[in-house]
Amino acid sequence: MTDPVVKATALRKCYGDLCAVDGVDFEIGRGECFGLLGPNGAGKTTTVKMLTCALPVTGGDLTVEGLSVKEDPRAIKYLLGVCPQEVNLDPDFSVVKNLVVYSRYYDIPRAEAEKRAAELIARFHLHDKLERPVEDLSGGMKKRLLLARALINRPRLLVLDEPTTGLDPQSRRQIWQEVRDMKKNGLTTLLTTHYIEEAELLCDRLVIMDNGRIIEQGTPRQLIEKHLPGGGNLEDVFLKLTGKHLRDE
Numbered sequence: 001m002t003d004p005v006v007k008a009t010a011l012r013k014c015y016g017d018l019c020a021v022d023g024v025d026f027e028i029g030r031g032e033c034f035g036l037l038g039p040n041g042a043g044k045t046t047t048v049k050m051l052t053c054a055l056p057v058t059g060g061d062l063t064v065e066g067l068s069v070k071e072d073p074r075a076i077k078y079l080l081g082v083c084p085q086e087v088n089l090d091p092d093f094s095v096v097k098n099l100v101v102y103s104r105y106y107d108i109p110r111a112e113a114e115k116r117a118a119e120l121i122a123r124f125h126l127h128d129k130l131e132r133p134v135e136d137l138s139g140g141m142k143k144r145l146l147l148a149r150a151l152i153n154r155p156r157l158l159v160l161d162e163p164t165t166g167l168d169p170q171s172r173r174q175i176w177q178e179v180r181d182m183k184k185n186g187l188t189t190l191l192t193t194h195y196i197e198e199a200e201l202l203c204d205r206l207v208i209m210d211n212g213r214i215i216e217q218g219t220p221r222q223l224i225e226k227h228l229p230g231g232g233n234l235e236d237v238f239l240k241l242t243g244k245h246l247r248d249e
């Protein structure tokens with residue numbers, strides 16, 4: 001691939017004997033929505049944390065826009081918008097203050113931060129809750145606020161770690177629509193999920209991860225055609241490759 005936004009080479013993260021990420025290689029192209037699909041414990045969040053410079057790598061290389069996570073973590077953080085798996089909004093702050101205070105990490109001037117926060121709050125349908133403390137929000141609203149917060153610095157790469165886990169179908173669809181709109185605007189996205197439907201709908205290409213390793217990669221269609229020429233879905237592909245279900249039925 002020429003000019004990938006992200007390049008991981010023989011990437012590893014080990015905790016003693018356990019390698020949560022055990023030698024993975026992948027590239028994310030510009031404007032692409034790239035998925036990490038795998039069950040609990042596959043190593044998705046560990047990969048995301050190394051990419052977002054929240055966790056040091058044990059071995060291999062990982063670059064964002066040619067910058068190494070080992071040498072340029074600060075420069076990389078400026079390029080990223082991150083929606084973590086755990087909701088880590090500040091419970092003491094209102095909706096709007098969560099966005100404005102967060103923007104300080106990016107040295108965004110106050111007036112500009114307030115303008116961006118107002119735009120994002122409107123776009124993510126949170127205007128009714130503008131001054132409410134975060135603890136008054138529903139689970140779906142908190143996920144929308146996390147997504148809004150991830151966009152405050154107008155990132156080059158958006159990283160979404162299980163953006164819809166635990167949401168009801170309607171809230172899930174709202175988030176999917178947002179991700180698709182951002183993709184139309186050319187934003188490069190890394191998405192982790194264990195929802196087949198989400199991966200099939202949003203991802204241009206994806207890797208299937210299990211036990212810290214990539215066991216297959218391609219477009220959703222390629223994976224299905226290669227492994228299930230008679231028809232099926234990604235869940236069936238995963239079952240065929242690993243002998244396991246992605247999640248409980």
Ligand SMILES: Nc1ncnc2c1ncn2[C@@H]1O[C@H](COP(=O)(O)OP(=O)(O)OP(=O)(O)O)[C@@H](O)[C@H]1O
Binds near residue numbers: 044085
């Ligand atoms: N700080 C840690 N110390 C030891 N082991 C860890 C640590 N963090 C993660 N692990 C282990 O690494 C493996 C991968 O975890 P990770 O959180 O990356 O999985 P995941 O694919 O994100 O799963 P989930 O779908 O449940 O979020 C797991 O076996 C987990 O127990």
Ligand SMILES: [Mg+2]
Binds near residue numbers: 161
């Ligand atoms: Mg995870």
